[in-house]
Each structure stands twice: as structure tokens, then as C-alpha cells.
Amino acid sequence: MSALPDEMATARLRLRRWRESDAEELRRVLDDNDAHLRPWIPFMKDEPRSLEATRERIATFVQSFDCGEHHRYAIRERTSGVLLGETMLLDRGGPGTREIGYWLDRAHCGLGFASEATAELPELAFACLGVERVILRCDERNTASLSVARRLHALPIGFEDLIENGQPVRLVVLERRRPLAVGPAR
Numbered sequence: 001m002s003a004l005p006d007e008m009a010t011a012r013l014r015l016r017r018w019r020e021s022d023a024e025e026l027r028r029v030l031d032d033n034d035a036h037l038r039p040w041i042p043f044m045k046d047e048p049r050s051l052e053a054t055r056e057r058i059a060t061f062v063q064s065f066d067c068g069e070h071h072r073y074a075i076r077e078r079t080s081g082v083l084l085g086e087t088m089l090l091d092r093g094g095p096g097t098r099e100i101g102y103w104l105d106r107a108h109c110g111l112g113f114a115s116e117a118t119a120e121l122p123e124l125a126f127a128c129l130g131v132e133r134v135i136l137r138c139d140e141r142n143t144a145s146l147s148v149a150r151r152l153h154a155l156p157i158g159f160e161d162l163i164e165n166g167q168p169v170r171l172v173v174l175e176r177r178r179p180l181a182v183g184p185a186r
């Protein structure tokens, strides 16, 4: 096993662990996307933060990544470097499990960027973190997110019923398990 990389590239994207110097850009993208993200993203209940609080939050991402706990990456357009969103492997769901999360700037949805950014995360979690499974938890009304989860070949395994802002919310839990090691034929 090895640590997760600080930076990764795909055909169109660059994923890089958050740095405190990203705070102003993150602030701008979150402010531009408040209405788009708020219904689906739990951390939006604490937004909008000040720039200083955003910097402090990124400092917690840096610390957590260094401890091998939550691994959160800024998603940027590969050539221009424009900030498009975020993807993450969170230490949630119990031992041997990581939870994949993601969000995109609304102007960059419908182009396959979330699927491209997350495509390698399950294999990385199996190889680098040694986990047995990755899970995703999507509001059952969030069809775009459920499609990303399905493109990751994650299968529904159950539901979680929550109350959020006094309203019932049903999350679909999807799972992709580490493939069984195939031994030599006997």
C-alpha cells in the first residue's frame, strides 16, 4: 500500500489536494453555486462562510489528508486550471470503507467531468488505502448523482432515512466492493 497521490491527471482534468491558497477561488465557486449545491451537499448548511473561515476549513482538509483520513481534491480543468468542483474519499461508513463524494460548478455539468474525476477513485482506494469497499450516499431524488454512482459500477445496497430541516430525506446507499483476488487455476 502507498499514500494517495497529491495530484492526478485525467484526459481533461487535474485533481489536486486542496491548498490554503485555493481559498479565494473556492469561496467564489461556492458563492456562485449556492442554490445548485445547497439541496444536496451536507456541508452547505454551514455556508456561506467568510474567506477567513474558508481558509481555516481548507487547513482542516490539509491536516486530514496528511493524517490519511479524508482525502479531498479540487477538480480543475487540465489546461486552463479553472476550478470546476471537488471530489473526495471520506473516511466514513466504518472500517474498511471509504465514501466517495463530488460536486461540480453548475456551468460545467453535463460534460462528464464528475464521472471522469471519480473513475479511478475506487481502484485507488483499494490499492492505496487497502479498503474493502467504497460507498456513495445519494438523495433518491438526485438523479444526476445516482447516474455518476452507476457509472462507477456501484450497486444499491440499501437506504438511509433522515430528517433534514424538518423534512424526511431518503438516501440511496450504493457500494462497489474490491474485486476478489483470483488465484492460480488448480
Ligand SMILES: CC(C)(COP(=O)(O)OP(=O)(O)OC[C@H]1O[C@@H](n2cnc3c(N)ncnc32)[C@H](O)[C@@H]1OP(=O)(O)O)[C@@H](O)C(=O)NCCC(=O)NCCS
Pocket (backbone or CB within 6 Å): 036, 037, 040, 041, 102, 103, 104, 105, 108, 109, 110, 111, 112, 113, 114, 115, 116, 137, 138, 139, 142, 144, 145, 147, 148
Ligand atoms: C452530481 C453532479 C456532480 C453530476 O454532474 P453531471 O455533470 O451530471 O455528471 P458528469 O460530470 O459525470 O456528467 C454526466 C453527464 O454528462 C454527459 N456527458 C457529456 N460528455 C460526456 C463524456 N465525455 N463522458 C461522460 N459523460 C458525458 C452524460 O451523458 C451525462 O449527461 P446526462 O445525465 O444528461 O446523461 C452535479 O449534478 C452536481 O454538482 N450536483 C450538485 C451536487 C451533488 O448533488 N453532489 C452529489 C451529492 S451525493
